[in-house]
Amino acid sequence: MNKSVKSTCCYCGVGCGLLIDTEGGHIVGVRGDPDHPANAGRLCTKGASLHLTVAPDYRLRHPELRRERGQPRRRVGWDAALDHAAERFAGIIRAHGPDSVAFYISGQLLTEDYYVFNKLAKGLIGTNNVDTNSRLCMSSAVAGYKQTLGADAPPCCYEDIAATDCLLIAGANPAVAHPIVFRRIEDARAANPDLRIIVVDPRRSETAAIADIHLALRPGTDIALYNGLLNVMLAEGLVNCQYIDKHTEGFAALAEIVAGYPPAIVGEICGLAEADIVRAARCFGSAAAALSLYCQGLNQSAHGTHNNAALIHLHLATGQIGRPGAGPFSLTGQPNAMGGREVGGLANLLSAHRDLANPEHRAEVARLWGVPAVPERPGKTAVDLFAALQSGEVKAVWIACTNPAQSLPDQSAVRAALQAADFVVLQEAYANTDTAAFADLMLPATSWGEKEGTVTNSERCITHITPAIAGPGEARADWQIVVDFARRLGRVLQQPLAETLFPYATCEAIFNEHRETTRGRDLDITGLSYSLLDSLGPQQWPLPEGAASGRQRLYADGIFATANGRARFVKVEHRPTAEATDAARPISLLSGRLRDQWHGMSRTGTVARLFNLDEEPLLSMNPGDLGRRGLAAGDLARVGSQRGEIVVRVGSDAALAPGRAWLPMHWGSQFMNSAGVNALTLAATDPFSFQPELKHAAVAVERADLPWQLVVLRKGGTGELAPLALLARARRLLPEFAFASVGLYGRAEPLVVLRAAHGEALPESRLHEIDTLFGLADDAAAIVYADHRRQVSKRAIAPDGTLIGVRLAGETQAQSWLKDVMADDALDAALIRWAVAPIGRRPGKLPQKSRIVCNCADISEAQIAADLAAGATLAMLQEKRKCGTFCGSCLPELRQMVAGQAARTDETVV
Numbered sequence: 001m002n003k004s005v006k007s008t009c010c011y012c013g014v015g016c017g018l019l020i021d022t023e024g025g026h027i028v029g030v031r032g033d034p035d036h037p038a039n040a041g042r043l044c045t046k047g048a049s050l051h052l053t054v055a056p057d058y059r060l061r062h063p064e065l066r067r068e069r070g071q072p073r074r075r076v077g078w079d080a081a082l083d084h085a086a087e088r089f090a091g092i093i094r095a096h097g098p099d100s101v102a103f104y105i106s107g108q109l110l111t112e113d114y115y116v117f118n119k120l121a122k123g124l125i126g127t128n129n130v131d132t133n134s135r136l137c138m139s140s141a142v143a144g145y146k147q148t149l150g151a152d153a154p155p156c157c158y159e160d161i162a163a164t165d166c167l168l169i170a171g172a173n174p175a176v177a178h179p180i181v182f183r184r185i186e187d188a189r190a191a192n193p194d195l196r197i198i199v200v201d202p203r204r205s206e207t208a209a210i211a212d213i214h215l216a217l218r219p220g221t222d223i224a225l226y227n228g229l230l231n232v233m234l235a236e237g238l239v240n241c242q243y244i245d246k247h248t249e250g251f252a253a254l255a256e257i258v259a260g261y262p263p264a265i266v267g268e269i270c271g272l273a274e275a276d277i278v279r280a281a282r283c284f285g286s287a288a289a290a291l292s293l294y295c296q297g298l299n300q301s302a303h304g305t306h307n308n309a310a311l312i313h314l315h316l317a318t319g320q321i322g323r324p325g326a327g328p329f330s331l332t333g334q335p336n337a338m339g340g341r342e343v344g345g346l347a348n349l350l351s352a353h354r355d356l357a358n359p360e361h362r363a364e365v366a367r368l369w370g371v372p373a374v375p376e377r378p379g380k381t382a383v384d385l386f387a388a389l390q391s392g393e394v395k396a397v398w399i400a401c402t403n404p405a406q407s408l409p410d411q412s413a414v415r416a417a418l419q420a421a422d423f424v425v426l427q428e429a430y431a432n433t434d435t436a437a438f439a440d441l442m443l444p445a446t447s448w449g450e451k452e453g454t455v456t457n458s459e460r461c462i463t464h465i466t467p468a469i470a471g472p473g474e475a476r477a478d479w480q481i482v483v484d485f486a487r488r489l490g491r492v493l494q495q496p497l498a499e500t501l502f503p504y505a506t507c508e509a510i511f512n513e514h515r516e517t518t519r520g521r522d523l524d525i526t527g528l529s530y531s532l533l534d535s536l537g538p539q540q541w542p543l544p545e546g547a548a549s550g551r552q553r554l555y556a557d558g559i560f561a562t563a564n565g566r567a568r569f570v571k572v573e574h575r576p577t578a579e580a581t582d583a584a585r586p587i588s589l590l591s592g593r594l595r596d597q598w599h600g601m602s603r604t605g606t607v608a609r610l611f612n613l614d615e616e617p618l619l620s621m622n623p624g625d626l627g628r629r630g631l632a633a634g635d636l637a638r639v640g641s642q643r644g645e646i647v648v649r650v651g652s653d654a655a656l657a658p659g660r661a662w663l664p665m666h667w668g669s670q671f672m673n674s675a676g677v678n679a680l681t682l683a684a685t686d687p688f689s690f691q692p693e694l695k696h697a698a699v700a701v702e703r704a705d706l707p708w709q710l711v712v713l714r715k716g717g718t719g720e721l722a723p724l725a726l727l728a729r730a731r732r733l734l735p736e737f738a739f740a741s742v743g744l745y746g747r748a749e750p751l752v753v754l755r756a757a758h759g760e761a762l763p764e765s766r767l768h769e770i771d772t773l774f775g776l777a778d779d780a781a782a783i784v785y786a787d788h789r790r791q792v793s794k795r796a797i798a799p800d801g802t803l804i805g806v807r808l809a810g811e812t813q814a815q816s817w818l819k820d821v822m823a824d825d826a827l828d829a830a831l832i833r834w835a836v837a838p839i840g841r842r843p844g845k846l847p848q849k850s851r852i853v854c855n856c857a858d859i860s861e862a863q864i865a866a867d868l869a870a871g872a873t874l875a876m877l878q879e880k881r882k883c884g885t886f887c888g889s890c891l892p893e894l895r896q897m898v899a900g901q902a903a904r905t906d907e908t909v910v
Contacts, residue, residue, distance in 0.1 A: 005468035010448040013332025015457025020468040044179035048856040048886040057724035060431040060444040061473025086488040102129035106401035107334030110453030112510040113478035128379030135382040137333035139689040140299035144308020150561035155554035156329035163325030166287035171297020175206035204655030217270040220577035226310035228266030238285025243319030247558040250569035289325030302578035305688040322555035338456035347379030381690035390417035400427040405434035406668035411675035446471035464533035578684035585698040608750030618651035636704040644679035647739040673734040706757035746823030785836040794836035801829035814840025854883035868901040
């Protein structure tokens with residue numbers, strides 16, 4: 001039976017609505033939901049390819065348990081798995097107390113999953129040791145909102161982008177990280193040519209490219225900049241004194257501090273032109289409506305909370321909050337980080353935005369749950385939690401839907417902590433994450449398209465999602481796993497309360513209880529239900545009982561969620577980065593996201609087309625910095641910090657200031673022979689949010705002397721040579737080399753691509769073993785070239801005149817054109833021998849690769865031109881190729897191409 005099911009995207013916090021198309025119990029396609037308020041039918045490249053991520057190859061399908069370290073895990077039944085977990089947790093709790101166990105969960109869980117995890121830890125076990133990977137991305141935004149506005153509540157909505165006159169984008173790159181929000185920005189600029197855009201980013205990002213003013217500040221100088229902007233606004237009378245007097249407190253004390261940040265001094269601190277600082281201040285301060293969008297660049301800092309507060313001050317000082325087009329809008333990183341915050345999914349919070357430190361709030365939650373008390377002692381936050389694992393203070397950890405063996409800073413310490421733990425449970429959809437290697441117990445969870453529950457996006461909009469298909473094997477919903485475990489643990493600990501604490505038979509029962517905890521709170525959703533969300537569609541909170549709809553904007557009345565109703569100015573001063581550069585480590589390393597990958601790539605890393613734009617992690621540097629180190633684009637470099645070293649390829653970026661480098665965050669041990677960028681980052685945290693400074697580390701960069709290189713390109717086949725199976729086999733080779741990366745490439749018939757480098761050549765016997773692994777050892781179909789003097793060895797396999805695999809050793813220049821012609825089947829049989837030519841130059845007769853017009857559907861200019869020449873209309877192109885049906889950014893060019901073809905046709909007729 002074919003059906004279409006409404007859902008949401010499982011990637012960023014924009015919260016795009018999807019329509020999942022299924023046939024015979026399988027997902028066969030996705031489309032943007034035109035009725036969803038977040039995206040109105042648009043999708044980005046990642047969302048548009050979600051249906052391609054549902055291959056079962058890497059899914060965890062059954063519980064697996066090892067009873068002793070060093071032994072392999074064995075498949076067990078659910079009863080055996082959860083009984084063993086209950087016995088181990090209970091034994092540790094009896095011997096060492098409730099705080100000897102911990103839970104580390106994820107902003108990709110649904111709100112109902114989050115709720116029961118928190119109730120398990122804080123209500124049943126009696127520990128606040130439950131934290132989330134949202135600590136790594138959003139906790140400074142939480143703390144910043146609470147310090148200034150009184151509550152963790154983004155006061156804006158997406159419609160404000162179209163209504164603003166001045167858009168300040170700080171520490172965010174929505175063109176890449178929140179593409180559908182960026183489409184709104186492009187639409188707003190097209191509709192209002194007078195819209196002014198200011199981008200604050202040390203790097204000239206894809207978003208900065210559209211800015212009227214790009215403030216490429218030195219890393220870690222955000223507070224100085226915002227204090228400087230406020231200094232100019234005060235000097236030029238651009239603040240709203242009436243609003244400040246009526247609705248805020250603490251401004252006089254901040255003004256005294258800000259007086260020490262004139263543009264000249266701020267320019268020196270930030271490395272900016274004084275005139276640009278003044279221009280930006282005037283632009284923001286004189287705007288009829290000013291909106292700010294910000295994300296990890298502000299949050300992931302040892303002073304991230306005050307970064308946030310300093311930016312929010314600009315809105316409070318000018319009264320730019322609570323009305324259309326105005327306000328400080330934190331963009332959420334993960335799809336349901338907001339939902340986790342709503343249920344108290346951080347170690348210092350309780351349900352419905354209650355504070356753990358507040359005795360009245362603890363008593364309220366205890367009454368709601370029917371428990372004697374909620375523990376008073378703060379729980380371990382993410383970085384401290386894993387440090388406590390290493391020291392032995394925490395003995396057991398339950399990890400769900402996240403990958404700390406890649407995502408946390410200072411990976412050598414994190415992996416040592418996981419190794420030292422007495423017991424590690426990993427509740428996961430995927431069996432091959434970096435963290436899986438450390439798990440004693442693996443529990444299979446359902447994933448995108450298989451779950452029911454609610455998610456909340458960046459603009460406080462709640463969507464109810466329902467499963468499109470069943471999970472694979474014995475996978476269970478996350479909330480079901482938690483509830484089953486909680487009941488078993490209660491029996492082992494002889495706590496009959498567990499049965500009444502976890503009575504849930506359905507996901508909706510959990511939602512209803514969560515809903516009740518919000519009554520009278522700032523995020524009151526007592527007017528919501530699954531049936532209402534299904535009938536009326538997604539709704540913004542607050543939506544209390546009796547309300548007809550949610551509230552788009554908060555604080556329109558100037559009354560804030562503080563004890564006296566006034567917003568607060570916080571005394572913030574410039575602070576340097578946690579780690580300064582020096583002569584030994586002179587480069588400021590920045591990190592960030594790419595458009596087509598997500599987090600640790602456990603999902604996106606299974607889709608070939610998502611590698612086509614960025615095939616491997618490149619360390620981008622200023623050309624001068626490269627030259628001084630004897631490096632050119634494409635060379636390999638050693639990058640080292642006080643915590644570790646990795647080898648990566650370098651790229652040249654003239655828009656990066658000297659002394660700065662940028663590396664994407666996505667690649668870890670599944671795709672390269674190191675833990676990636678977090679082998680280099682440090683665990684210093686913000687004192688208020690406890691968020692680590694993932695955005696900056698001091699590093700040394702030097703040329704890696706690895707003269708012998710290896711490249712394998714293999715078109716996927718069947719069985720062990722099927723793309724994902726072959727990718728898994730290729731991963732086994734990564735530790736063998738000083739540098740190695742592996743990934744996919746192409747479209748319908750993916751290539752597996754291995755790149756490696758070594759100080760000396762591998763022997764022919766080892767090359768033969770690698771050939772065998774990749775299915776390249778068939779001598780009958782092989783074309784071979786060898787030059788032993790130069791240590792060059794090349795081998796191509798082309799049965800029936802079709803090139804399906806190449807291994808290049810010692811000289812690898814041909815990879816640059818081979819991967820494209822192999823992916824497109826564009827290599828004429830007469831040119832196959834060029835694959836193993838002594839020097840791998842591109843054949844002169846080979847057509848150039850066609851430019852991609854539609855990134856979402858991965859459709860090239862040549863494909864579109866051929867269809868148009870055959871008489872296709874725009875509608876026919878959209879039906880056949882799907883181009884222009886996702887995010888819509890390629891539609892203007894498609895229309896131009898259609899019009900151009902029509903003009904040429906008319907000329908021919910005349």
